[in-house]
Amino acid sequence: MASGNDMKMAEETYSGFIGLVKWGTILTAVVAVIVVLLIA
Incomplete structure (x- = not known):
């Protein structure tokens, strides 16, 4: 078992x-x- 500090x-x-x-998910969705939009 891990100690309290661990x-x-x-x-x-x-x-x-x-x-x-x-934040990575949000950034990926924005990109x-x-x-x-650039392709359309």
Whole structure:
């Protein structure tokens, strides 16, 4: 079992990862819309 300190670090890492995934998804959607508009 992970100690309390390891668990805190894991939660911080997970939180950062989720943040990156969220902004990466938004950025990818914006770029896709721009590309579709350029092609149309």
